[in-house]
Amino acid sequence: MSTVVVRLPDDRRAELKPPLGPVFTDVDNLLSLVDGPLVAVGDVVTAHLEWAGRPPDLAVVDEQTERSPVEDDVRAAAREPDERVENPPATLTAELIEAMRAGLAADGPTTVLVDGEEDLATLPALLLAPIGASVVYGQPGEGMVLVGVYPGVRSKARRWLEEMAVDAARLDELLPE
Numbered sequence: 001m002s003t004v005v006v007r008l009p010d011d012r013r014a015e016l017k018p019p020l021g022p023v024f025t026d027v028d029n030l031l032s033l034v035d036g037p038l039v040a041v042g043d044v045v046t047a048h049l050e051w052a053g054r055p056p057d058l059a060v061v062d063e064q065t066e067r068s069p070v071e072d073d074v075r076a077a078a079r080e081p082d083e084r085v086e087n088p089p090a091t092l093t094a095e096l097i098e099a100m101r102a103g104l105a106a107d108g109p110t111t112v113l114v115d116g117e118e119d120l121a122t123l124p125a126l127l128l129a130p131i132g133a134s135v136v137y138g139q140p141g142e143g144m145v146l147v148g149v150y151p152g153v154r155s156k157a158r159r160w161l162e163e164m165a166v167d168a169a170r171l172d173e174l175l176p177e
Contacts, residue, residue: 047077081113
């Protein structure tokens, strides 16, 4: 049983739609700006990074894109999962956050496969990845969003998570400041 610590209310969905950084359609242009650890949230983004020869240090995938199963070539591009966790749609579970933390601490690239949905995983990634890291996620119909991890972005991610927390104490345990 997964423990939900954050739930996105329907009335907050629009707030998370605008990209948190620049949107790229060319992976080489995106990678030219990456220096340091790299986190990918999403199957298509992960596939493009793998195909470009720069596997993410942590990939969080759910074998879905825009609510449909990914194509076989995209699924094949992701590394075998190191961890499989449940994470229902519009939520973040303790298990997903713990798997992401372990993946970032691992030696070598790590893939976390989500049963459910990984859409909100960008927010804890911004808090778990070290300052100077990059987080890349997909912007439906537009491309790949690149977000540099720095204090201002971390503050915004933390604020959003705290506002959506259904278990604030557990969230603080999982993502201490």
